[in-house]
Amino acid sequence: FVYLATVPGALGNGLTNASFVHVTLPAKGGAASVRIVVKNRSAPIASAGLRPRGSPEVHVDGAAGLSLEISNAGHYILELDGSFNATTLNTGLMIFVDAEELSPPSAADDSVVYFGAGVHEVPGGLIVPGSDTTVYLAVGAVVLAKIAATEVHNVTVRGPGILAAE
Numbered sequence: 001f002v003y004l005a006t007v008p009g010a011l012g013n014g015l016t017n018a019s020f021v022h023v024t025l026p027a028k029g030g031a032a033s034v035r036i037v038v039k040n041r042s043a044p045i046a047s048a049g050l051r052p053r054g055s056p057e058v059h060v061d062g063a064a065g066l067s068l069e070i071s072n073a074g075h076y077i078l079e080l081d082g083s084f085n086a087t088t089l090n091t092g093l094m095i096f097v098d099a100e101e102l103s104p105p106s107a108a109d110d111s112v113v114y115f116g117a118g119v120h121e122v123p124g125g126l127i128v129p130g131s132d133t134t135v136y137l138a139v140g141a142v143v144l145a146k147i148a149a150t151e152v153h154n155v156t157v158r159g160p161g162i163l164a165a166e
Contacts, residue, residue, distance in 0.1 A: 020094035024139045024160065025073060051077045051092075073099045098139065098160035105136050115141040115161060125165065129155050137161025 048058040048066050055076055058068045070076065077092040107114035111133055117140030127145050129135055131152040137143055141161030149155045157163070 020096060022096045022098070022140050022160070022162070023070075024098050024100050025071070026100055046081050048081070049079045050095075051079065070095070070097050073097050096160075096162070101139075101160065104138065104159065105134050109134075112136055114138070115143050115159075117141055120144065131155070134158065137163060 045060050045066055048060050050056060050058050050068060055074075056068055056070055058066055058078065060066045068078070074097055076095040076097070078095060079092045105112045105114065107116065113127065113129055113133060113135045115136065116138045120141065120143045122143065122145035125145050127135060127143070127147045129147065129149055129152065132154045133152075134156045135147060135158075137157075137159035139160050141159070143161065143163050144165065145163070146165040147157060147163070
């Protein structure tokens with residue numbers, strides 16, 4: 001899944017658009033291959049790097065784009081054309097790699113507020129779970145909301161999805 005998200009600007013300089021991709025590694029190990037193609041560029045990609053330092057190597061194919069293979073869960077930022085500094089948090093491609101969850105809750109369970117893959121705009125921008133509730137963010141879920149859990153008990157928020165609120 002690939003989305004366009006709004007994230008805090010580098011060094012607190014307002015908000016900016018950034019792209020990200022979310023992949024899941026198989027539970028029994030193995031590699032997640034992510035093929036990235038940059039479209040609508042006026043020039044071929046000259047160089048690319050993956051943060052944090054020590055991350056897998058990125059293979060640049062010039063005009064064809066670039067490719068990389070990641071086999072460990074983690075959060076990475078792909079930076080293009082030598083712009084490897086703090087401001088690339090604004091322009092880099094964020095790559096979230098998670099291990100497959102072996103026992104996710106069921107979407108049919110009445111005690112679960114389940115968000116499947118996709119972008120979810122919650123009415124009013126606020127999730128208000130009751131007591132004894134699990135809020136689950138599945139792989140590829142992007143939930144545009146905040147969670148307000150006051151005067152409740154036994155509330156769990158889990159899953160590899162993304163909770164994004166301003």
